[in-house]
Amino acid sequence: MLIANGTVIAVCDGEKLSLYRNQGNEIAPSLVPLAVGPVETQNRSSGVRHRNTAANPDAQQLEEDGFAAGVADVLSGMFLANEFQHLVVIAAPRTLGELRKRYHGQMLPAIQAEIAKDLTGHALPTLLAVLEAERG
Known part of the structure; x- marks a missing residue:
């Protein structure tokens, strides 16, 4: 995958976010x-106890x-503060699904890859190897 200079790469799961900026060029x-900074979580529970099923995920999943x-x-x-024009998101599959539901609509064209x-x-060499493998 070619990554333009200035592209932000977000790496996250349900508990951690790491951000990187490409200061190299597309090829290297x-x-x-x-x-x-701190990521503000939004409480998804209604405060009512439910059984843990696919329709009623457990507290950890809600977090x-x-x-x-x-x-x-x-x-x-x-994005809205013009801190990047291009974004690559690397996320755990479930987290990626949740992210897709909540991106600001104006940001969607900036997403170069998910x-x-x-x-x-993981260390930077691993991230670079995955990005290189996506180039294909």
Whole structure:
């Protein structure tokens, strides 16, 4: 995958967000970590106890979904503040699904790629290898 200079790469799961900016060129990306402030989670429960089923996820899943909503808010806010023009999202599959539901509509054209993999906590060489494999 060719990654333009200035592209932001977001790597997240239901608990952690890491952001990088490509300061290299399309052929030879150089990812530089960006500071990540606190991600505000949004409580998805109604305060009523439910049995744990697919229709009523457990508290941990609700927390992870709330975190994903907070990540979508962070990314949308960055886009609306003109902090990036291009975005690549690498996220755990369920988190990616939650993100898609919550992106700001104006940001959608900026999303260059979405990769459904849980790579939080992986080193930069691993991220670069996955991005290179996506190039194909």
